Amino acid sequence: MIAKNEEYVVEIIDNGFQGEGIAKIDGMAVFIPNCLKGEKAKIRILKVTSSLAYGKVIEIIEKSVYRNESDCDTFPRCGGCNLRHINYDYTLEIKKNSVESTLKKALGREIKILDVLKMENPYNYRNKLQYPVGIGNDKKPVMGVYAERTHSIISTRKCQIQDELSQKIANDIYYFIEKNNIRVYDEKSLKGSIRHIVIRIGKKTNQIMITLVTNTEEIEKETELVKYITSKYEQIKTIVKNINSKNTNVILGKDNKIIFGDGFIFDYLGNFKFKISPMSFYQVNRTQTEKLYSKAVEYAELTGNETVFDLYCGIGTIGIFASPKVKRLYGIETIPQAIEDAKENAKLNKIENAEFFVGDVEKTLPEFIKQRNINPDVVFVDPPRKGCDKTALETLMQIKPKKIVYVSCNPATLARDLKILEEVYELKEVSICDMFPFTHHVETVTELILKNQ
Numbered sequence: 001m002i003a004k005n006e007e008y009v010v011e012i013i014d015n016g017f018q019g020e021g022i023a024k025i026d027g028m029a030v031f032i033p034n035c036l037k038g039e040k041a042k043i044r045i046l047k048v049t050s051s052l053a054y055g056k057v058i059e060i061i062e063k064s065v066y067r068n069e070s071d072c073d074t075f076p077r078c079g080g081c082n083l084r085h086i087n088y089d090y091t092l093e094i095k096k097n098s099v100e101s102t103l104k105k106a107l108g109r110e111i112k113i114l115d116v117l118k119m120e121n122p123y124n125y126r127n128k129l130q131y132p133v134g135i136g137n138d139k140k141p142v143m144g145v146y147a148e149r150t151h152s153i154i155s156t157r158k159c160q161i162q163d164e165l166s167q168k169i170a171n172d173i174y175y176f177i178e179k180n181n182i183r184v185y186d187e188k189s190l191k192g193s194i195r196h197i198v199i200r201i202g203k204k205t206n207q208i209m210i211t212l213v214t215n216t217e218e219i220e221k222e223t224e225l226v227k228y229i230t231s232k233y234e235q236i237k238t239i240v241k242n243i244n245s246k247n248t249n250v251i252l253g254k255d256n257k258i259i260f261g262d263g264f265i266f267d268y269l270g271n272f273k274f275k276i277s278p279m280s281f282y283q284v285n286r287t288q289t290e291k292l293y294s295k296a297v298e299y300a301e302l303t304g305n306e307t308v309f310d311l312y313c314g315i316g317t318i319g320i321f322a323s324p325k326v327k328r329l330y331g332i333e334t335i336p337q338a339i340e341d342a343k344e345n346a347k348l349n350k351i352e353n354a355e356f357f358v359g360d361v362e363k364t365l366p367e368f369i370k371q372r373n374i375n376p377d378v379v380f381v382d383p384p385r386k387g388c389d390k391t392a393l394e395t396l397m398q399i400k401p402k403k404i405v406y407v408s409c410n411p412a413t414l415a416r417d418l419k420i421l422e423e424v425y426e427l428k429e430v431s432i433c434d435m436f437p438f439t440h441h442v443e444t445v446t447e448l449i450l451k452n453q
Contacts (some may be wrong), residue, residue, distance in 0.1 A: 002028055002053050004045050009061065012039045017098040017411070018440040019083045019091070023055075030055050034076055034085055036064035066090040072160050079148025081161060081438040092116050092434060095442040099411045099432055106415035107422065115431035117291045122437030125285045127267070129166040129199040130251060131156065133177070133184045135192075141184045143174040143197065151187060161438065166199040169208065169233055173197055176228055182220045193219055195244065196251050200276060201235075202267030203286045209265045210239045211278045213251060217243060226260050237261050240278050252279065269293070272320050272349050280341055281314050285435050292407065292433040292443055293321040296380060299405045299429065299447035302326055306377035309401070311361050311392065316342030318380050318407070319354055329354040330374070332364050362391035369399060376401045387413025390420070397424045404448040409435075414444055426451050 002008075002025050010023035012035045021035025023043070032055040035041050040062035043055040060067075066087040070076075075084045083091045096113045103111040119125065134153050136142035144156030157171055177184065177194060185195035196213035210229070212219065219225065219241065230236050238261030244253030256263070256278050264277045270290055276282050283289040296318060300308070302325035310319035313331030315338050323329055323346075331354065333339050342356040357364060361383075369375065379401045381388055387410065396404060397420075404425060408414035418427060425448040433443040 002026060002030070002045055002048050004048055007042060007044050007058065008055075009040065009042050010055075012037050012041060012064075015094050015097075017102065019086065019094055025053070028053055032057060033082065035060070036067055036086060038062075038064045039067070073158070074145060074154050074156055077147050078145045078154055078156075080145060080159075082440055083438045084160075086438075088122050088437065089118070091438060092118055095432060095434065095440075099430070099442060099444055102411040102415050103418070103430070106419050107427070111427070111430060113430050113432055115295070117288065117295065117431060117433040119285075119288055119434055119437050122434070123160055124162060124164050125287065125437065126162050126166075127201050127203050127282070127286055128284045129159075129162050129170055129197070131170055131197045133174070133194050133197060135184065135186045135188075141174075141178060143170070143177075163199075163201050163203070165206075165208070165233075165235065166201050169199055169210065169229065169236070170197050172232060173210070173212075173225070173229060176225055180221050180224070182225075185215045190215070190247055192216075198242075198251070198278070200265065200282075202265050202276065204268040205266050206235050207265035207267070208233065208236045209261075209276065209278070210236060211242050211252070211256075212239065213242045213244050213253070215245050222259065230260060237265050238263050242278055269317060270321060272345075274315070274317070274345050275341070275348060277341075279337055281338060283317070283435070288433055288435045288443075289317070292435065292445060293318055295431050295433065295445050296405050296407055297322050297325065299445065300325075300378045300380070300403060302378065307374060309365075309376040309379045311365065311379060311381045311388075312383045313342060313356060313380075314338050314382070316345055316354070316356055318382055319356075320345055320349060320351060322380070323349075323351045323354050326353065326378075330368070330376075331356040332359055332361050332368070334358070334360050360389075362389035362395075365392055366395050369395070375399050378403045378405065380405050380407065382407040383413075385410040385413065388417050393417060393420050397421065400424065400450055402450050402453060406444075406446040406448060408444045408446070409441065411442065411444060414446065418446065418448075421448060424451060425449065 012021040014022040021032040023030045030053045042059040047054040133143045183192040185192040193216045198211040200209045241257045243255040307328045308326045310331040313333045339358045429447040435443040
């Protein structure tokens with residue numbers, strides 16, 4: 001019997017969907033982070049359930065040829081890049097195998113990933129930096145990233161996936177805070193001012209927006225801070241103060257006050273210009289987003305005569321990307337601010353064949369079809385991690401668009417939804433896009449065609 005706190009030497013026989021190593025002891029699966037298939041490791045058991053166990057590496061006895069020495073000071077404590085110790089190309093194999101395995105389990109047959117959209121330079125790709133600021137164990141201010149599954153802040157000056165300019169600016173803001181003894185937020189007392197530094201950069205435009213998340217209405221030496229940081233970096237176009245005085249894990253509050261500039265920046269996806277404000281959703285990896293959307297449009301096989309629905313459309317990025325190749329586009333999204341952004345982005349790009357509507361997809365879609373008497377030729381769906389609502393899937397199977405292009409950030413809910421859609425649709429092709437290199441996250445784009453057309 002496996003026992004908690006006991007030590008074992010094990011062979012790693014596989015990697016799980018989050019990149020963790022899998023071993024077997026007395027027939028029971030043991031999941032061990034930071035291990036690779038083919039390695040031999042000495043481990044300690046941390047937890048045992050009726051069907052599986054979890055362990056921790058003490059020593060890697062025999063290393064995999066795919067293991068890399070970490071190039072990050074906070075790995076593995078921060079938990080952000082949980083595949084940081086693995087050769088990049090091999091991380092793609094892990095993700096590909098994970099998606100194929102998940103689909104096979106749900107659909108009962110082999111599914112081959114035909115295209116893996118890798119990142120040529122998988123470093124410094126994030127266009128949004130979010131560093132918490134707080135009180136460290138030494139009672140002094142600290143800025144960085146949270147240790148995995150905690151609210152303990154690991155001091156961070158360099159991160160391999162954050163934009164380098166954004167990091168320099170964050171470090172300079174923190175330097176000003178330290179030098180001027182500006183009070184930072186204390187989660188225990190709920191007192192203090194600055195609690196997060198959020199920096200967004202337009203990777204194409206090189207425009208910077210800083211959001212200072214504060215617990216208080218006023219920041220000490222606010223004017224001096226703005227003057228100091230804007231004089232150092234001409235790329236800074238706007239600084240916004242976001243007020244969040246709630247005891248919550250949510251980073252941003254509802255109230256924004258512009259303290260420098262216009263309150264927004266611009267960036268481009270492909271040839272399309274997007275306005276980004278503090279509350280806007282915008283994909284954090286611009287390079288890979290262009291690849292993902294290009295693949296989605298390729299799967300749609302648009303001729304310019306189609307009526308297209310963009311469900312869970314967010315700020316309209318996929319729909320706007322596809323708009324030059326469609327006759328008419330309709331987007332539906334539950335978040336009102338996102339739809340306002342979608343409308344503004346369409347206007348910004350002089351797109352006149354697109355309309356965007358607020359509503360829950362499962363309720364709005366049937367009503368919209370009935371009221372407008374419109375049946376789409378092609379439907380893009382890009383739902384949140386929980387996947388598509390069952391009512392929305394049933395509606396799609398009733399109206400039978402010729403093609404559905406399903407973009408997913410969660411292979412498990414994608415597999416569940418594909419099993420439902422297969423009653424009416426044939427799964428033609430699946431590709432994955434490495435949107436978040438060196439993490440276990442993966443984006444999948446799937447082409448479905450109507451049976452018996």
